[in-house]
Amino acid sequence: MLRYFLPQRGALLAAGAISGTVQGPTGNRGNVCVTAMLDGDTSQAGAWGSAVTNDPDGTYKITGLLGGENYLVRFDDCGGWAEDGGYLASEWYDNAISQPAATKVAVPDGATRAEVNATLAPYGTITGTVTNAATTQPVEGVCVAVFDVSVF
Numbered sequence: 001m002l003r004y005f006l007p008q009r010g011a012l013l014a015a016g017a018i019s020g021t022v023q024g025p026t027g028n029r030g031n032v033c034v035t036a037m038l039d040g041d042t043s044q045a046g047a048w049g050s051a052v053t054n055d056p057d058g059t060y061k062i063t064g065l066l067g068g069e070n071y072l073v074r075f076d077d078c079g080g081w082a083e084d085g086g087y088l089a090s091e092w093y094d095n096a097i098s099q100p101a102a103t104k105v106a107v108p109d110g111a112t113r114a115e116v117n118a119t120l121a122p123y124g125t126i127t128g129t130v131t132n133a134a135t136t137q138p139v140e141g142v143c144v145a146v147f148d149v150s151v152f
Helices: none
Strands: 003-006 011-014 016-024 032-038 048-052 059-065 069-077 105-107
Touching (some): 016 069
Antiparallel strands (some): 032 048, 032 069, 069 105
16 A cells, blocks of 8 residues: 655555546546646645546546545546547536636545546537628638637
């Protein structure tokens, strides 16, 4: 059994784990990257554990995490386009769109925190026509970019 010594706690702790199932629009979804980040750790040294849901049943398990600590869990579609909804939007646990809004997952000492599940939704789409302001005629060859305003 993997153990960690945390000087700040003066304790030897057994490694913990996080597990769950990821779904897409039509059911369980494999090939999703699941990442756990130690809450409050800015160095990331030894704080990350990750797993990929390679199986079609969508299950994952991230092991070797610090027991007794809180983690933030992120789900990213690593498989690309799929028939059950195309590209799927990333999210943080529990259905959060940003890290600050994520629900913390407490990892037990020497045990697994189960049922950390996610349901990923397809990305939205934006459609329209760029027109000349003077003539209201469509303009060809225009590059349109979309930005997340919460980042700026």
